[in-house]
Amino acid sequence: MINQFIASQLDQWEMARNNYAALSGVRVKEIDLNGIRYKVQWNPARIVSSGAKVDAKAISQRKCFLCATNRPEVQEGIAWGGHYDILVNPFPIFPRHLTIPEKEHLPQRIKERIGDMMQLAAELPDFTLFYNGPKCGASAPDHAHFQAGNRGFMPIEEQCKSLQGTLLDREGTATLTLLDERPRTTLLLRTKQLDEGITLFQRLYDRLPQQADDSEPMMNVLALYDEAEGWNLCIFPRRKHRPDCYYAEGSERLLSSPASVDLGGVFILPIEEDFNKINATLLESILKEVCLPHEQALKLKN
Numbered sequence: 360m361i362n363q364f365i366a367s368q369l370d371q372w373e374m375a376r377n378n379y380a381a382l383s384g385v386r387v388k389e390i391d392l393n394g395i396r397y398k399v400q401w402n403p404a405r406i407v408s409s410g411a412k413v414d415a416k417a418i419s420q421r422k423c424f425l426c427a428t429n430r431p432e433v434q435e436g437i438a439w440g441g442h443y444d445i446l447v448n449p450f451p452i453f454p455r456h457l458t459i460p461e462k463e464h465l466p467q468r469i470k471e472r473i474g475d476m477m478q479l480a481a482e483l484p485d486f487t488l489f490y491n492g493p494k495c496g497a498s499a500p501d502h503a504h505f506q507a508g509n510r511g512f513m514p515i516e517e518q519c520k521s522l523q524g525t526l527l528d529r530e531g532t533a534t535l536t537l538l539d540e541r542p543r544t545t546l547l548l549r550t551k552q553l554d555e556g557i558t559l560f561q562r563l564y565d566r567l568p569q570q571a572d573d574s575e576p577m578m579n580v581l582a583l584y585d586e587a588e589g590w591n592l593c594i595f596p597r598r599k600h601r602p603d604c605y606y607a608e609g610s611e612r613l614l615s616s617p618a619s620v621d622l623g624g625v626f627i628l629p630i631e632e633d634f635n636k637i638n639a640t641l642l643e644s645i646l647k648e649v650c651l652p653h654e655q656a657l658k659l660k661n
């Protein structure tokens with residue numbers, strides 16, 4: 360149903376069709392960082408998101424593009440769960456890329472919506488669901504939404520199943536593990552029971568550090584579901600929205616605004632020069648800056 364919906368939207372919507380067609384021309388390179396494989400994608404169309412002004416003033420002055428009344432007429436939606444719409448994302452990173460906003464204009468928060476996200480992941484097993492916190496890459500921090508991209512795109516989907524780690528917490532059969540990799544800090548929540556997964560996630564949420572002027576602990580979340588394994592949630596606790604190089608001048612500048620997909624192992628760079636320049640050293644320094652330090656995550660065990 361979703362695949363037919365995407366095909367029909369691309370048939371009717373020229374701008375989206377052109378942006379999906381342009382995806383086949385994006386350049387990709389691979390970087391090995393401490394034995395972990397990352398991909399980098401040069402994707403000029405994503406300047407819309409990477410360059411987005413998301414401060415309170417800019418947000419209050421623009422029309423919310425996720426509210427139904429402001430969407431282009433050609434954009435259709437599939438109602439889900441009574442209060443969400445499944446939409447085609449017209450500025451794709453993935454060959455199949457969805458945006459799933461709440462029907463109402465409510466702020467981006469995860470704590471009470473993690474169960475919705477997990478249920479969506481279970482109903483869309485060909486997709487990885489993702490959540491960008493209001494200061495962690497969401498270009499609409501004022502309107503609650505998830506995104507979904509087709510499986511098989513982000514290296515972490517497979518890496519998370521084989522990496523070892525330290526068990527931090529459990530709830531029934533659900534487990535929360537800090538994966539043994541650096542400088543990315545990845546918490547893996549595995550569960551076959553929805554309710555146990557929700558309880559474990561919400562307990563983690565209540566214990567993650569929250570900065571004084573923030574509305575929730577900074578994080579990105581990926582959710583994948585397989586019938587045999589149940590849910591795998593990759594939670595990336597953050598300490599910074601954008602790295603210093605994002606704001607630097609001249610040759611020091613590198614327009615990287617890391618969100619779920621970047622932490623999932625596909626760094627999206629809209630500027631060609633940045634794509635040519637990025638290497639393991641630069642990638643490592645960006646991850647060190649934006650991720651909650653590993654040592655701090657380890658303390659959650661106590």
Ligand SMILES: [Zn+2]
Pocket residue numbers: 423424425426463464465501502
């Ligand atoms: Zn809105």
